[in-house]
Amino acid sequence: MDEKQKANQNSYLTFRLGKELFAADVRYVLHILPVPEITEVPNSTDYMKGVINHGGKVLPVVDTRVKFNMPQVEKTKNTCIIVVEINSNNDTINVGAVVDSVHDVLEISDEQIQPQPGIGSKYQSEFIDGMIKEKDEFIILLNMNKVFSAEEVDTIVKTPETGNQKPETKNQES
Amino acid sequence: MKNIKISHSLYIAGGFIIIFVLFLSSHTYTRAKNVRHLVKTLYFDRIEPLEQLYRVSNSYTAGIVDCTKKLLLNEIAWNEGRNIITTSIEEIDNNWNIYSKTSLTEEEEVLMNEVEDLKTKANLIIEKLLILIENKDREGLMNMRLTGEISSCIVPLKEKLDELINMQIIVSREMYNNIENNYIRTNFSFFLIVILGILFCVAFFLIIIYSIRQKIKYATEAIFNLSEGDYTTGIEGISRNEIGILLGYLETMTVKQKEVIQTVKSVSEGVAAAGTELSSASQELSLSASEQASSLEEVSSSMEEMASSIEQNAGNAKQTEEIANMAADNIEECNSKVSETAESMNTIADKISIIGDIAFQTNILALNAAVEAARAGEHGKGFGVVAAEVGKLAERSKIAAAEIDELSGTGVKNAEDSKKLLSELVPEIRKTASLVQEITAASQDQNSGSDQINTTIQQLNEITQQNAASSEEMATSAEELSSQADQLLEAVSFFNVGKNSGTKQPYKALMSKKKKAKKENWQKEKPKGVNIKLNKKGDTLDDQYERF
Amino acid sequence: MNDHFQEKFIEEAKELVSGLEEALLLLEDNPDDTKHIEEVFRVMHTLKGSGAMFGMNEISEFTHNLESLYVFVKEQQIPVTKQLLDLTLDSVDHIKVLLSQKIDKGTLSNGLELSGKILQHIKNAGIEVLQDSESSDILPDKVREQDKIIDQQKSVATFYILFKPGKEILRDGTNPLYLLDELSTMGSTYIFRHSDNVPTFRKIDPALCYTFWEILMATGNVIDDIHDVFLFVEDVSTIEILKIADCNILDNSDFIRKAESLFVEGEAMSKAILKNISEELIVLPGKLQSKPVDKAVIPVSETGKKDNHKKENITIKQQPEAYENRGISSIRVSSDKIDNLMNNISELVIVQARLSLLADKMNQPDLSQISESVEKLSRQLRDNVFNISLxxxxxxxxxxxxxxxxxxxxxxxxxxxxxxxxxxxxxxxxxxxxxxxxxxxxxxxxxxxxxxxxxxxxxxxxxxxxxxxxxxxxxxxxxxxxxxxxxxxxxxxxxxxxxxxxxxxxxxxxxxxxxxxxxxxxxxxxxxxxxxxxxxxxxxxxxxxxxxxxxxxxxxxxxxxxxxxxxxxxxLTLSIIDGLLVSVADSLYVLPISVVDKIFPVKHKELQDSFNNIIVLDGGQILFIYLRSEFVIGGEAPVYEQVVVVRHGEQKVGLVVDAVIREYQAVLKPVGSHYKDQDFFSGATILGDGSIALILDTNRIVSKFTNDNQ
CATH class of the missing domain: 3.30.565.10 (Histidine kinase-like ATPase, C-terminal domain)
Structure with a gap:
C-alpha cells in the first residue's frame, strides 16, 4: 500500500481458501482463469504447483493452500487461478495463484480496514495488510508482494511446528 | 496201483520188456566182441611172430653157418657164398624188425633184448666173415671155423630164438584157455537173465489184469443201480484211471438228473397248486366285472357335467387373456414414454450443465471485468457496477442451473425407477396372459378329452363282459391244468431222489381235496355277462344290477 | 511534422548513413569506380532531401555541402583521395551525431569546421566556388542543376490521375493509401484529397471508403506503369490518367497555384483546363523556382528506380550486392511488433493443434482438409516470422x-x-x-x-x-x-x-x-x-x-x-532451440539437440543392475543419470528405456528417459523468477497442443549430479 493518494476507496478481489476469506488489491490482479493443465516442475519448492500456458506465456503457479499451510484438496468446479502482477526485487513478475473460489470485487474504504490483531492471529503480520469485517465475516487483506514473492518464504503461518515440510529431495541412488 | 491208468500200466509193461531184450542182446554182443579180440591177438601176436622168429633162426643157421661150411668145402663159390650171407642178413633184419614191432609180453621183451645183444655180436662176426669171404681167405675162414668163432655166437643166438618161439606157443595156449573160460561165463549169464525176465513179465501182467477187473466190476454195479432208478446210492471210491473218470461223469450225470427230477417234482406240485388258485381267481374276476360295469355308468354321467363346465371355463380364460395382453401393451407404451421422458431429462441435465459452465465462465468474466474496472479506477466505476450485476446474474443462473440440474436429476431418477417398475410389470402381465392362454388351450383339450373318455368307457364295458366270459373258460382250463400236474407228479415219483420223498403223499392228497371243493364252487356261481349302455341311461338294467 | 514522422526519418536516415559509410569504404577500395561514387552521391542526395522534408535542417544543410563536393567528384573534377574519404567519413560521423539529436555547441562547431574543410577541399581542387562561406547554401545553382539532371535523366512527363476508389474497396483488403504511396515512389506527386463525402461520425460506416483523390505526378514512367499500380482496383474504382505535359511541370509554382485554384472539394478538375495551363506555362520554361513546400503536397524524391548500378564492373572481393537492390523492397518494423507477432503465432500454432485434434475427433473429411491447410499455413507463417526476426x-x-x-x-x-x-x-x-x-x-x-x-x-x-x-x-x-x-x-x-x-x-x-x-x-x-x-x-x-x-x-x-x-x-536464435522431445512418465521434456551425442535403448534391468551408475555403451563406460528418480517421478519404468548421451565438456553423460519422441523446435520461454532456484531447467516451451514441456539444462544437471555424488 505504497500509493494511497487515491481517494480512500480501493477495490479488492475476495477469494476463499478453505473456510477463510481473503482479499487482494485489484491493482495486483491481472486476470482470473479456470484451472488449466498444470505442468509440474520437478525439484521445486512444494508450494510451487507448476507452470501453465497462459496466453502463450509460461506462467508459474503457486499453490496458495500450501503457502497458507492448508491441506491439499481436489480441484473443484470453482477452483480458479488468479493471475497477479507483483513487485519482487524491483522486477515486475506475473504469477498465478490457485484458490478455492473467487468471490467478488469489493469497494472498501481505508477506514474499514482494521489492523490485524497482534495476538491470536494465525498469520505473520508482514503478510497481512489488515482485516475487513464484512457481513459478519472477517476478510484477511493480503500483502500480495510479500505473499507471492519469488523469494523463498519460510512460513506465512505463525505456528512453525506445523510448518512446511520440505519436499523430499532425491532419494536417488543405489 | 489203483490210481495208475490202465494204458499207463500197459505202457510200463511193454517198456520193461523192451529194456530187457536190449540188455540181453547187448550183453551177448560184448561177449562175442571179447572173444573176437582174443582170437585176433592170438593170430597176429603169436602165430605170425612164430614164423618170423623161425625164419630168423633159419637164416642164421642155414644161411650163415651152412654157407660158411659150404665155402670151406668149396661147394659154393666165394661170390655165391657172399650173396647167400648178405641175403640171409637182409632176411634176418627184415623179419626181426617185423617181429619187434608186434605186441610183446614182459618176458618176451627180456628175451628179445638178449637176442638183440647176441645179434650185434653175431653181426660183428658176420662182418668179419664177410670180409674174409671178400678176401677169399679160406684160411681165415677156416680159422674162424675152427676157433668156433662163428658157432659161438650163432648157437646162443639160435637157442635164444628157439626159446622165443617156445614162448610164443606157451602164450597162445594160455590165451586159448582164457577164451574157453569166457565162453562158459557167457552162457551162464545169458540163461540167468532170460529166466528172470520171463518171471517178472508174468507177474506184472497178472497184477494189471486184476486191477482192471476190480474197477469194471464196481462200475457195473453202480450203473446197474441207476438203471433201477435208485439215485440214492452215490458212486464212491473214484480212482483216477479211465474207469474212474467214467464213473465220475456218471456221478455228475446222476446228480444233474437228480436235480432235474426234483425240479420237475416241485414244479408240478406248484402247477397243481396254481391251477387251484387260478380257478378261484377267475371266479372273483367275473364277479368284479359286473361291479365295474355299474361304476362305469356313473362315471359317464359325471363326465357330461364336467364337459359343460370346461367349456364355460375356456370362454372366461380367453377373455382374461385378451384383457391381459391389452394391459401389457399399454404398459409397454407407457414405458417407452417414460424412457423418452428420462432421456429428455438427461438432455436437460446436459444442457443445464452447459448453462452451469457458462454461468461459471460468465462469473469469471464478470470478475475479470470487475477487476479491470477496479483497476481503471474512477472511470471504470460504472462498468464495475455492470460487471458486478453480470456476476450476480451469473451467480443466479448458476444457482438456478444447479437447481434444475438437481430437479432433472431427481426426475431422471424417478423416471428410471418407474421405468424399472413398469419394465418389471410387463413380463409379469405377459406371463399371466400366456398362462391364461394355456388354460384356454387346456380346457379345450379337456373337452375333447372328456369325449374320448366317454367312448373309452363304452369300450371298457364291452371288454368287461368279454373278461367275464374269458374268466369262466379260464377256470376250466385251470382244473385241467391241475389234473395234468398230478399226472406229472405221479410220473416223476418213479425216481427215488432221496429228498422231498416224504412230502409227496400229503401234497397229492391236499391237491385232490382242493380240486373237489373248487369244482363245487364253479358249479354254483357261474357269472352272467352284463350289457351296459352308458349313454342311454340304462334304467332297464337296474334289476340285473341288483341281482349281484 | 510530428515526432512520429521524425522518428521514422531518423530510423531511415540511420540506415542511409550506414549505407553511405559502406559505399564510401567500397569507394576507398575502388576509387575509380563511378558506380560507387554515384551511390555515395545518391545517398547524400536522399539524405539531404528527406532531412529538409522532415525539418532536420542541420542535416539537410550539412549534407548539402557534402553533396556539392561530390558533384565535383562525380564530374571527376575532384579525384577520390584518401584525404577526401577521411573528410567524408568524418562528415558521416557528424551526420550520425546530428541524427542522434544530441546536439550541443561542440557538435555545431564541429559541423562548421567540417563544412569549412569541405569547402576548402573543393577550393583546393581548383574549382571556383562562389565566395559564399555561409554554411547554408553553397553552390545552389550547381546543385539544383544536378537535381534537374537527375529528374530529367529520363523523359519526365506530368500526368493527371483521378483515383476514385469504389466504396467497397476496403472490404477487399485494399488500402488506397498504399496505392498512393506506390505512386509516390514513381516520381514527384502533388495530391489533392477529396474527403467531402465523408459522412458525420454518427453515420459513418468504417468499412466503406468515402474519399477520392486527384494526383498530379511528374515521372519518367510511361502511362502503362501508372495503370499497373491500379491493376487490382481498376474494376471497382474509377481511374483516369491523362498526360498533361511532357516535362516536370510540377516544379512550376505557377502551375501548382493555378491547379490549386482549380481544386474544388468533391469535384474532379477539368482536365482540359489543366492541360491548357500546363501548355501555357511550358511556353515560358525559364521561370522555375524552388520546390514548393506545402502541407498538402508530399513530394517524394526518386529513390531506387534508377537501375544505373549494373553489375558489369564487379572486380573486387567485397560483396557487391551491398547496395544492389536497394529499392523499397523492405519495410521497417519495430522489433516489438515482431515479438508480438511471434506471440500471436505461438498462440495460433496452439489453436491450430487443437483444431487438428478436433478434426481428428470429428472425422469429417472437409474439416480435416481445412485443418491440414491451417496447419501448413501456420507452419509457414511461423517459419516466415522466425525468418523476419533474423x-x-x-x-x-x-x-x-x-x-x-x-x-x-x-x-x-x-x-x-x-x-x-x-x-x-x-x-x-x-x-x-x-x-x-x-x-x-x-x-x-x-x-x-x-x-x-x-x-x-x-x-x-x-x-x-x-x-x-x-x-x-x-x-x-x-x-x-x-x-x-x-x-x-x-x-x-x-x-x-x-x-x-x-x-x-x-x-x-x-x-x-x-x-x-x-x-x-x-x-x-x-x-x-x-x-x-x-x-x-x-x-x-x-x-x-x-x-x-x-x-x-x-x-x-x-x-x-x-x-x-x-x-x-x-x-541461431535466442528464442528457438532445436531440441529433442523426450518423455519421463507422463511428463515431456526438451533436450537441446546440440549437446546430444547418441541415443541408446537399454533394458531397465541393466540400468538397475549397474554399479555406481555406470554402464558400458558403444564400448565405453558412461555415467548415467536416471531422470525418473532425479526428478522424483513415481510410476513404473518401461522395459526398455532410452539413454540419451550428452556432451558435458569433454565428458559424456547419459540421461535416462522413458522415450525419445522426436526432434522438436522449441520456442524458449522463461519460467519466471519463482523457479530461479531450481537446477534443472533453462526454460520451458509450449507444445503444439498447448501443454508445456520443460527444457533441460543438461550442463547444470550433470554438474549438479556429479557434485552431489562426490
Missing part, C-alpha cells in the same frame, strides 16, 4: 570496417578487411549482443594480432595485414570467426603469465586449449604494453561472458607467426 550479419560489417580503418590508421598499420558470408542471418537480439564482444575481438586483432609494417616486412609477410570476418552456419549454430594473419598468440607466454599469476602451478602441464582458454579469465592480458586500445585485460573475459549470456561459446585457434582465429559459436 537479421543478416551484414548489418554489423560496416561498423567494423570503419573500426579497422580508423584503428589501423591510428596505430600506423595497414590492414585489409574482408568479409565472408555476411548474408548469414541471426536473431536480432543476438546480433545486438554481439556488437561489443566483436569490437573487443577486432581491437585485439588489430592491436596485438597484426604486426606493424616494419615487423611484417622483416618476417617476409605482405605489408598489408588482413582481417577477415566470416559468418557461416554450422548445424544449428552460427559461427562468426574473426581471422587475422598476425603474430598469433604465444602459448608459452600465456603459460608463463599464468604461472606468475598463480593461476596454474609451475609444474603443471595443461593442454593447449586449456592454456588458450586462460585468456578468458578476468584480468588476464598478455600484451606487454598497455595501449589505449587493448591490453588491459578486460577484453576477453567480457567477450566470453557476453557470449555465454546468449548461450554461445568462444574458441580460439592460433599459430605463432601465422595468425589467430577467434570463433564465436552461437545458437
Amino acid at each position: 537479421v543478416p550479419v551484414k548489418n554489423l560489417v560496416a561498423r567494423y570496417k570503419r573500426l579497422v580503418r580508423d584503428l589501423s590508421k591510428e596505430l600506423g598499420k595497414e590492414i585489409d578487411f574482408f568479409t565472408e558470408g555476411t548474408e548469414t542471418a541471426l536473431d536480432k537480439n543476438i546480433i545486438e549482443s554481439l556488437t561489443d564482444p566483436l569490437l573487443h575481438i577486432f581491437r585485439n586483432s588489430i592491436d596485438h594480432g597484426i604486426e606493424d609494417i616494419e615487423t611484417r616486412e622483416k618476417i617476409g609477410k605482405p605489408e598489408k595485414g588482413k582481417i577477415t570476418l566470416k559468418a557461416y552456419y554450422s548445424g544449428s549454430e552460427v559461427h562468426i570467426a574473426v581471422e587475422d594473419d598476425g603474430g598469433g598468440i604465444d602459448i608459452n607466454k600465456i603459460k608463463e603469465k599464468a604461472v606468475n599469476k598463480g593461476i596454474i602451478k609451475a609444474g603443471a602441464s595443461p593442454g593447449e586449449k586449456e592454456i588458450l582458454n586462460l585468456i578468458f579469465l578476468p584480468g588476464f592480458s598478455t600484451a606487454s604494453k598497455v595501449t589505449g586500445v587493448s591490453g588491459r585485460g578486460v577484453g576477453m573475459d567480457v567477450v566470453m561472458r557476453k557470449i555465454k549470456d546468449i548461450r554461445g561459446n568462444v574458441e580460439i585457434d592460433t599459430e605463432v607467426g601465422k595468425g589467430t582465429t577467434i570463433t564465436i559459436k552461437l545458437p
Whole structure:
C-alpha cells in the first residue's frame, strides 16, 4: 500500500481458501482463469504447483493452500487461478495463484480496514495488510508482494511446528 | 496201483520188456566182441611172430653157418657164398624188425633184448666173415671155423630164438584157455537173465489184469443201480484211471438228473397248486366285472357335467387373456414414454450443465471485468457496477442451473425407477396372459378329452363282459391244468431222489381235496355277462344290477 | 511534422548513413569506380532531401555541402583521395551525431569546421566556388542543376490521375493509401484529397471508403506503369490518367497555384483546363523556382528506380550486392511488433493443434482438409516470422570496417578487411549482443594480432595485414570467426603469465586449449604494453561472458607467426532451440539437440543392475543419470528405456528417459523468477497442443549430479 493518494476507496478481489476469506488489491490482479493443465516442475519448492500456458506465456503457479499451510484438496468446479502482477526485487513478475473460489470485487474504504490483531492471529503480520469485517465475516487483506514473492518464504503461518515440510529431495541412488 | 491208468500200466509193461531184450542182446554182443579180440591177438601176436622168429633162426643157421661150411668145402663159390650171407642178413633184419614191432609180453621183451645183444655180436662176426669171404681167405675162414668163432655166437643166438618161439606157443595156449573160460561165463549169464525176465513179465501182467477187473466190476454195479432208478446210492471210491473218470461223469450225470427230477417234482406240485388258485381267481374276476360295469355308468354321467363346465371355463380364460395382453401393451407404451421422458431429462441435465459452465465462465468474466474496472479506477466505476450485476446474474443462473440440474436429476431418477417398475410389470402381465392362454388351450383339450373318455368307457364295458366270459373258460382250463400236474407228479415219483420223498403223499392228497371243493364252487356261481349302455341311461338294467 | 514522422526519418536516415559509410569504404577500395561514387552521391542526395522534408535542417544543410563536393567528384573534377574519404567519413560521423539529436555547441562547431574543410577541399581542387562561406547554401545553382539532371535523366512527363476508389474497396483488403504511396515512389506527386463525402461520425460506416483523390505526378514512367499500380482496383474504382505535359511541370509554382485554384472539394478538375495551363506555362520554361513546400503536397524524391548500378564492373572481393537492390523492397518494423507477432503465432500454432485434434475427433473429411491447410499455413507463417526476426550479419560489417580503418590508421598499420558470408542471418537480439564482444575481438586483432609494417616486412609477410570476418552456419549454430594473419598468440607466454599469476602451478602441464582458454579469465592480458586500445585485460573475459549470456561459446585457434582465429559459436536464435522431445512418465521434456551425442535403448534391468551408475555403451563406460528418480517421478519404468548421451565438456553423460519422441523446435520461454532456484531447467516451451514441456539444462544437471555424488 505504497500509493494511497487515491481517494480512500480501493477495490479488492475476495477469494476463499478453505473456510477463510481473503482479499487482494485489484491493482495486483491481472486476470482470473479456470484451472488449466498444470505442468509440474520437478525439484521445486512444494508450494510451487507448476507452470501453465497462459496466453502463450509460461506462467508459474503457486499453490496458495500450501503457502497458507492448508491441506491439499481436489480441484473443484470453482477452483480458479488468479493471475497477479507483483513487485519482487524491483522486477515486475506475473504469477498465478490457485484458490478455492473467487468471490467478488469489493469497494472498501481505508477506514474499514482494521489492523490485524497482534495476538491470536494465525498469520505473520508482514503478510497481512489488515482485516475487513464484512457481513459478519472477517476478510484477511493480503500483502500480495510479500505473499507471492519469488523469494523463498519460510512460513506465512505463525505456528512453525506445523510448518512446511520440505519436499523430499532425491532419494536417488543405489 | 489203483490210481495208475490202465494204458499207463500197459505202457510200463511193454517198456520193461523192451529194456530187457536190449540188455540181453547187448550183453551177448560184448561177449562175442571179447572173444573176437582174443582170437585176433592170438593170430597176429603169436602165430605170425612164430614164423618170423623161425625164419630168423633159419637164416642164421642155414644161411650163415651152412654157407660158411659150404665155402670151406668149396661147394659154393666165394661170390655165391657172399650173396647167400648178405641175403640171409637182409632176411634176418627184415623179419626181426617185423617181429619187434608186434605186441610183446614182459618176458618176451627180456628175451628179445638178449637176442638183440647176441645179434650185434653175431653181426660183428658176420662182418668179419664177410670180409674174409671178400678176401677169399679160406684160411681165415677156416680159422674162424675152427676157433668156433662163428658157432659161438650163432648157437646162443639160435637157442635164444628157439626159446622165443617156445614162448610164443606157451602164450597162445594160455590165451586159448582164457577164451574157453569166457565162453562158459557167457552162457551162464545169458540163461540167468532170460529166466528172470520171463518171471517178472508174468507177474506184472497178472497184477494189471486184476486191477482192471476190480474197477469194471464196481462200475457195473453202480450203473446197474441207476438203471433201477435208485439215485440214492452215490458212486464212491473214484480212482483216477479211465474207469474212474467214467464213473465220475456218471456221478455228475446222476446228480444233474437228480436235480432235474426234483425240479420237475416241485414244479408240478406248484402247477397243481396254481391251477387251484387260478380257478378261484377267475371266479372273483367275473364277479368284479359286473361291479365295474355299474361304476362305469356313473362315471359317464359325471363326465357330461364336467364337459359343460370346461367349456364355460375356456370362454372366461380367453377373455382374461385378451384383457391381459391389452394391459401389457399399454404398459409397454407407457414405458417407452417414460424412457423418452428420462432421456429428455438427461438432455436437460446436459444442457443445464452447459448453462452451469457458462454461468461459471460468465462469473469469471464478470470478475475479470470487475477487476479491470477496479483497476481503471474512477472511470471504470460504472462498468464495475455492470460487471458486478453480470456476476450476480451469473451467480443466479448458476444457482438456478444447479437447481434444475438437481430437479432433472431427481426426475431422471424417478423416471428410471418407474421405468424399472413398469419394465418389471410387463413380463409379469405377459406371463399371466400366456398362462391364461394355456388354460384356454387346456380346457379345450379337456373337452375333447372328456369325449374320448366317454367312448373309452363304452369300450371298457364291452371288454368287461368279454373278461367275464374269458374268466369262466379260464377256470376250466385251470382244473385241467391241475389234473395234468398230478399226472406229472405221479410220473416223476418213479425216481427215488432221496429228498422231498416224504412230502409227496400229503401234497397229492391236499391237491385232490382242493380240486373237489373248487369244482363245487364253479358249479354254483357261474357269472352272467352284463350289457351296459352308458349313454342311454340304462334304467332297464337296474334289476340285473341288483341281482349281484 | 510530428515526432512520429521524425522518428521514422531518423530510423531511415540511420540506415542511409550506414549505407553511405559502406559505399564510401567500397569507394576507398575502388576509387575509380563511378558506380560507387554515384551511390555515395545518391545517398547524400536522399539524405539531404528527406532531412529538409522532415525539418532536420542541420542535416539537410550539412549534407548539402557534402553533396556539392561530390558533384565535383562525380564530374571527376575532384579525384577520390584518401584525404577526401577521411573528410567524408568524418562528415558521416557528424551526420550520425546530428541524427542522434544530441546536439550541443561542440557538435555545431564541429559541423562548421567540417563544412569549412569541405569547402576548402573543393577550393583546393581548383574549382571556383562562389565566395559564399555561409554554411547554408553553397553552390545552389550547381546543385539544383544536378537535381534537374537527375529528374530529367529520363523523359519526365506530368500526368493527371483521378483515383476514385469504389466504396467497397476496403472490404477487399485494399488500402488506397498504399496505392498512393506506390505512386509516390514513381516520381514527384502533388495530391489533392477529396474527403467531402465523408459522412458525420454518427453515420459513418468504417468499412466503406468515402474519399477520392486527384494526383498530379511528374515521372519518367510511361502511362502503362501508372495503370499497373491500379491493376487490382481498376474494376471497382474509377481511374483516369491523362498526360498533361511532357516535362516536370510540377516544379512550376505557377502551375501548382493555378491547379490549386482549380481544386474544388468533391469535384474532379477539368482536365482540359489543366492541360491548357500546363501548355501555357511550358511556353515560358525559364521561370522555375524552388520546390514548393506545402502541407498538402508530399513530394517524394526518386529513390531506387534508377537501375544505373549494373553489375558489369564487379572486380573486387567485397560483396557487391551491398547496395544492389536497394529499392523499397523492405519495410521497417519495430522489433516489438515482431515479438508480438511471434506471440500471436505461438498462440495460433496452439489453436491450430487443437483444431487438428478436433478434426481428428470429428472425422469429417472437409474439416480435416481445412485443418491440414491451417496447419501448413501456420507452419509457414511461423517459419516466415522466425525468418523476419533474423537479421543478416551484414548489418554489423560496416561498423567494423570503419573500426579497422580508423584503428589501423591510428596505430600506423595497414590492414585489409574482408568479409565472408555476411548474408548469414541471426536473431536480432543476438546480433545486438554481439556488437561489443566483436569490437573487443577486432581491437585485439588489430592491436596485438597484426604486426606493424616494419615487423611484417622483416618476417617476409605482405605489408598489408588482413582481417577477415566470416559468418557461416554450422548445424544449428552460427559461427562468426574473426581471422587475422598476425603474430598469433604465444602459448608459452600465456603459460608463463599464468604461472606468475598463480593461476596454474609451475609444474603443471595443461593442454593447449586449456592454456588458450586462460585468456578468458578476468584480468588476464598478455600484451606487454598497455595501449589505449587493448591490453588491459578486460577484453576477453567480457567477450566470453557476453557470449555465454546468449548461450554461445568462444574458441580460439592460433599459430605463432601465422595468425589467430577467434570463433564465436552461437545458437541461431535466442528464442528457438532445436531440441529433442523426450518423455519421463507422463511428463515431456526438451533436450537441446546440440549437446546430444547418441541415443541408446537399454533394458531397465541393466540400468538397475549397474554399479555406481555406470554402464558400458558403444564400448565405453558412461555415467548415467536416471531422470525418473532425479526428478522424483513415481510410476513404473518401461522395459526398455532410452539413454540419451550428452556432451558435458569433454565428458559424456547419459540421461535416462522413458522415450525419445522426436526432434522438436522449441520456442524458449522463461519460467519466471519463482523457479530461479531450481537446477534443472533453462526454460520451458509450449507444445503444439498447448501443454508445456520443460527444457533441460543438461550442463547444470550433470554438474549438479556429479557434485552431489562426490
